[in-house]
Structure formats: C-alpha cells, structure tokens
Amino acid sequence: MTLVGVLALQGSFNEHIAVLRRLGVKGVEIRKPEQLQNVTSLIIPGGESTTMAKLAEYHNLFPSLREFVKMGRPVWGTCAGLIFLADKATGQKTGGQQLVGGLDCTVHRNFFGSQIQSFEAEVLAPEVASKEGGPETFRGVFIRAPAILEAGPEVQVLADYPVPSNISTSPYSSGEEQKENVEQSKVIVAVRQGNILATAFHPELTADTRWHSYFLKMANEIAETSNSQLQLQVNINYSQKQLNELPIFQ
Numbered sequence: 001m002t003l004v005g006v007l008a009l010q011g012s013f014n015e016h017i018a019v020l021r022r023l024g025v026k027g028v029e030i031r032k033p034e035q036l037q038n039v040t041s042l043i044i045p046g047g048e049s050t051t052m053a054k055l056a057e058y059h060n061l062f063p064s065l066r067e068f069v070k071m072g073r074p075v076w077g078t079c080a081g082l083i084f085l086a087d088k089a090t091g092q093k094t095g096g097q098q099l100v101g102g103l104d105c106t107v108h109r110n111f112f113g114s115q116i117q118s119f120e121a122e123v124l125a126p127e128v129a130s131k132e133g134g135p136e137t138f139r140g141v142f143i144r145a146p147a148i149l150e151a152g153p154e155v156q157v158l159a160d161y162p163v164p165s166n167i168s169t170s171p172y173s174s175g176e177e178q179k180e181n182v183e184q185s186k187v188i189v190a191v192r193q194g195n196i197l198a199t200a201f202h203p204e205l206t207a208d209t210r211w212h213s214y215f216l217k218m219a220n221e222i223a224e225t226s227n228s229q230l231q232l233q234v235n236i237n238y239s240q241k242q243l244n245e246l247p248i249f250q
C-alpha cells in the first residue's frame with residue numbers, strides 16, 4: 001500500500017492529505033523523525049518556511065529529512081516546501097533559516113511579494129499535462145510565492161511564469177526595486193530533479209488533482225526502479241553465493 005508522508009508541522013498539510021484521499025491514497029502526518037521510516041514518499045507543504053524550519057529544528061527533523069532526500073526517496077515541496085528543498089535561498093529573514101536542500105537551484109523566498117500581492121494565474125506545464133491528460137494549463141495559486149531564479153543542469157523545468165514588470169530577477173536583490181527591460185523575462189515555478197518535485201504554487205488548493213497524480217506516478221516509477229535494482233543486487237549476490245558454494249572435486 002502506498003503511504004505518502006506529509007510534513008505536518010504547519011501550513012497546508014490537511015489540504016494535501018485531502019487531495020491524496022480523493023485519489024485513494026493515504027497521507028500520513030509526519031511530525032517526528034522516526035515516522036519517516038513508515039512512508040515511501042513525502043510532501044512538504046506550503047506555509048511559512050521560517051516558522052516551519054524552526055519547528056523542524058525543534059523536532060530534530062532536519063537530519064532525517066536530508067537523509068530521506070539523499071536516499072533518493074520521492075519528495076515534493078510546494079511553496080514553502082520548495083524553499084526547504086532548495087540548495088540556496090535568498091530573501092530570507094535576518095539570521096536565515098536551515099534548509100533541507102537537494103534541489104540544485106537558488107530560490108527567492110518571497111519573489112512575487114507579500115500577502116497582498118498573492119494571485120491566481122494559469123500556468124503552462126506541458127510535460128505534466130502530457131502524462132496526466134487534460135488541458136496544458138493548470139490553475140496556479142501563488143501565495144507570498146517564491147520563484148526559482150537559477151537552476152542547475154540536472155533540473156528539468158516543468159513550468160515558468162512571466163515576471164511582473166515591477167520585480168527584479170536578480171537573485172541578490174530584495175525583489176522590490178525596479179529594473180528596466182524585465183517585462184519579457186520569466187522565472188521558474190515548477191521543476192523536477194530526479195526524485196524531487198517542486199512547485200512555487202499550491203495545487204492542493206485547487207480542484208485539479210493532476211499534480212498529485214503526477215507525483216504519485218513519479219513515486220511509483222522510482223519505487224519500481226529501486227526494487228528492480230534491489231532485485232538485481234539480490235540475484236548477483238545469489239549467483240555469487242552459488243558460485244562460492246560449487247562443490248570442489250579433488
């Protein structure tokens with residue numbers, strides 16, 4: 001049975017669990033490091049990444065979360081979850097915050113501005129639509145949303161979004177100053193890198209279940225590959241054992 005862990009320290013974890021339920025999958029609330037051992041994949045929800053990081057620190061979750069990602073288990077971060085997964089974040093509160101990391105990118109924590117600059121928009125994600133069917137666009141709910149400003153070569157861009165003209169795309173700016181000629185530039189808002197999926201927006205707040213279904217398929221594919229690798233390993237060990245156990249005739 002597929003058990004998807006949902007980090008349940010703060011933010012929209014209930015909404016993720018509700019979507020999983022609609023897809024017939026059980027979401028398990030994760031609050032302690034040892035609970036990660038019972039799940040095969042993990043969703044890190046949106047919320048407020050600084051608060052979430054403080055709670056994760058308090059519950060000593062960072063080492064196990066990092067281990068989970070490093071072991072190649074499927075992980076999806078939405079919004080604050082994306083910030084958690086990024087190797088580098090800018091626009092952090094004074095003192096910064098711990099990150100889980102693993103996703104080779106620089107994320108701007110509040111790229112699209114504050115709460116009142118939150119918005120909804122259609123986001124084009126052809127790769128996800130090709131797997132899941134339906135229209136090529138998805139409703140993107142952007143709440144104090146981050147954006148990916150730089151991504152490494154291993155990162156597959158699933159969706160980008162035009163930068164509003166009053167925002168700078170420099171990773172080192174506060175994101176508030178004006179810059180000329182940025183009307184045409186775009187920032188990345190959804191990516192995949194191996195076992196990591198990350199979105200700057202909140203699919204769990206829409207009726208469209210395709211992002212969740214995409215993640216579940218991705219998780220199944222990863223599980224199948226690691227099972228067959230495990231099987232291969234078992235076979236190799238078995239045949240070596242057989243070789244070693246060949247009777248020696250003297």
Ligand SMILES: NC(=O)CC[C@H](N)C(=O)O
Binds near residue numbers: 049110
């Ligand atoms: N909706 C969200 O998750 C917002 C994330 C927020 N920008 C943060 O820093 O945590």
